[in-house]
Amino acid sequence: MEQNTLQSKKERYLTFYLGNEQYGIAIDRIKEIIAMMKVTHIPKTPDFMRGVINLRGLIIPVVDTRLRFGMEFREPDMHTTIVIVEVEKINIGFIVDRVEEVASIDPSHLSEPPRFGSHIDTDFICSMAQIEENVVMILDVLKLFEADELVSIENITQTHTSQGE
Amino acid sequence: MTKQEQVKAIFIEEAGEIIEKLNVDILRFEENSADFELLNEIFRGVHTLKGNSNAFGFTRLGEFVHHFEDLLDHYRTTKEAIEPDNLELFVGSVDVINDVMQCELDTVEELPQSYTLYLEKIIALMLFKTNQNTPATTPAETSPLNDLASEFSFDEERQPKEAIEKRIEEYQSQDNNPLNLFYIDLRLDSDGYKRGFDPLIFLHILQEKASSVESFFDMSSVKSLEEFSADENQIANVLILVLTQQNISDIEECFEFLFEHEYTIRQIEKDSPTANKTSEISTDTAVAVPAQTESIVSKKIENSIPTATLVKSTIKIDTNKLDELFDSVGELVIAQNFIAQNEKIRAIEDESISRAIETLSKITKRIQDRVMSLRMVAIRDTFDKMKRVVRDTSKKTGKPLHLIVQGEDTEIDKTMIDSLSDPLIHIIRNAIDHGLENDIDERIAANKEPEGTITLRAYHKSGSIVVSVKDDGRGISKEKVFQKAVSKGIVAADDNLTDSQIFSLIMQPGFSTVDVISDLSGRGVGLDVVKTSIEKLRGKIEIDSKIGEGSTFSMVLPLTLAIIDGMLVKAAEEIYIIPTLSVVESFRPNEEIVHVLKGKGEFVSLRGQHIPIVRLSDVFSLSTQRINPWEGILVCVETESGRIAIMVDELLGRQQVVIKTLGQSLAKLKEISGGAILGNGDIALILNVEAFRPALEG
Secondary structure, three states: OHHHHHOOOOEEEEEEEEOOEEEEEEHHHEEEEEEOOOOEOOOOOOOOEEEEEEEOOEEEEEEEHHHHOOOOOOOOOOOOEEEEEEEOOEEEEEEEOEEEEEEEEOHHHEEOOOOOOOOOOHHHEEEEEEEOOEEEEEEOHHHHHHHHHHHHHHHHHHHHHHHOO | OOHHHHHHHHHHHHHHHHHHHHHHHHHHHHHOOOOHHHHHHHHHHHHHHHHHHHHOOOHHHHHHHHHHHHHHHHHHHHOOOOOHHHHHHHHHHHHHHHHHHHHHHOOOOOOOHHHHHHHHHHHHHHHHHHHHHHHHOOHHHHOOOOHHHHHHOOOOOOOHHHHHHHHHHHHHHOOOOOOEEEEEEEOOOOOOOOOOOOHHHHHHHHHHHEEEEEEEEEOOOOOOOOOOOOOOOOOOEEEEEEEEOOOHHHHHHHOOOOOHHHEEEEEEOOOOOHHHHHHHHHHHHHOOOHHHHHHHHHHHHHOOOOOHHHOOOOOOOOHHHHHHHHHHHHHHHHHHHHHHHOHHHHHOOOHHHHHHHHHHHHHHHHHHHHHHHHOEEEOHHHHHHHHHHHHHHHHHHOOOEEEEEEOOOOEEEHHHHHOOHHHHHHHHHHHHHHHOOOOHHHHHHOOOOOOEEEEEEEEEEOOEEEEEEEEOOOOOOHHHHHHHHHHOOOOOOOOOOOHHHHHHHHHOOOOOOOOOOHHHOOOOOOHHHHHHHHHHOOOEEEEEEEOOOEEEEEEEEEOEOOEEEEEEEEEOOEEEEEEHHHEEEEEOOOHHHEEEEOOOEEEEEEOOEEEEEEEHHHHOOOOOOOOOHHHOEEEEEEEOOEEEEEEEOEEEEEEEEEOEOOOOOOOOOOOEEEEEEOOOOOEEEEEOHHHOOOOOOO
């Protein structure tokens, strides 16, 4: 902690794992980190929309980040965690494989994300950073959010039209 | 938001409230134009509005209100009886204020035509009144107060005499009050200032000696600015009440440098009969405020409307804050349940712990109830607004009528009240315009009172709130409605419908826009809009009518928007909630009454009706073993497009649940209106049955 306050220029990020890859989200976006809990499925939503949870009386939608990024589904284990992110007063939970640490990254160590082939839509990645041996992909939560909203709206209208009402 | 904008927002809100109150007051005043206390109330509202609107640059509103205020002031000071024509002008003026306020808010350049019209009328009347009065009457009694005086006279405490009487009564009722109460009537001569006296000096001296000092200044003889002279005392008299430990000689000491005729001091006796006292004081003050006695007497006789209910101390709270509080209390309840049901804690079996948990649960429940009640307000204000609607519609249609209002104190969720006005106005207009007979002869021929009666009523009925509008007019002909619906193709001629189903046909969109049988005409115009807005509040409309006796439109609403009564059902291992309000019945069908129509879907025949079956698991594409309808449960629900039977695996029970939104992205799901947290902390989804359509015609 002391180090962090001394080097206040550094941005702090919560890092977590999806499979073997490490990601980061700016700490000021994060509301809390909770253990995996019962998720109520919401019908007629895309697969990555896992459902809603009851967070002390508040109903919060939860996204399976693995499925969101086109990765395979994985049964939750003792490391599975829900990261609650708050953007513009809306809370949303992201299920991740394992939370690693809060890392301080000097802005000068951040670099542009590569623009070539990856199974992840690079739009969500605002920058890359090197922490010791690992490369951390910093996520732009706002974009993740907006895209999610769009996706779910599109999907719902699609299912409706396909029903041929 | 800048500070200025914030202040402006507050003004706009306040102005809205003032105008709303004016609307109500002016109507009451119209009923009883001798109630000058009410006129004063109106005057005060207009006065505040004037100051505020000029301060915020709403000059057009300010201008109008300024003249209106002058006129009101004239009547309130002269106590002149108001001519019916001018009363109409008053009512119209309040409308203009309403419109102009709207124009100012929307920054519309063009003002309504009525603006100039009424403004001219007001100015003309004012001119006429001032010319007529000034020479004719003696200045002491009825001349209109000049500006300064009206600003500073008994404006705030309009009834000093009453206030004093009240204070004295209060004092007398306190038997063991050790303090003495003195009543001082101070009448300084006009050269008082030159002699170094000023009523304020005495107040200061008394203040040092007393535990409470109250004073009433009579400014009525203060001259206008042109004639005003600063070194001359123009305050005719000051009434002072002093509560002090000291005795009469101590008090007299304060005034010993004054002439004897300039003051009187009287000690109020505790044991003296109240009636005697008050009459004495009345005569005392009658000299200073002669005209008021008259008005009070007339008020007592004629004023049957209680004004006391208006005086209630309130705080304005942002509804968002209330919602936050509501949410936090919800969390508290869940946490409390968790403690109460926790196995480990229960295993302790210690009396003091169980007692503490018991107390905790009681307190939690009480907090929950109180927080809920914060959102509830009496429907009175809405009904008051409706009085205006009734009056206007009655005038416009030329149908004399009598309004009965019942259950004004019934409390309704605040958010609901706001969206209740428009539907209510619509129903009332319909009731007067189309419900009541067009001419009085028709009523007399039917053995009814010539005046129509509209009954506005609010009451509780089995967990719901009902707001109903009843007329004693012609009623609706069931047969005609049915025939028309058949001819329009809304229902089939052989459909077997209940009475209420037939009546609800008139709320179908476009039902009455085509030419209709004469006595139905107009009924139903816009009623579909009413229906939609009531359904948005999770309520429904019930119509009851008897030919020749009249019709009743009842809006059945949930107690609060935040809570619904729900039926818990299970399908594919998930729990769902169906709002009980829309459930007609639920049953397990016999195999014989279930029919499968090839390519069309499944039906259940129930008492001659064919109800389509909707499988919940199909609607939500849930993966589950397909069972036959007679192995599951059918929940029959009423929807806009007819009855459907929702098929579920089992019924779990009935419960009151707090509705929570699922968040913006999930709110787009039509079939789900929200979520609710069950006792064990799990979430159950609430179904919006209106969005369920039998997937068959396609």
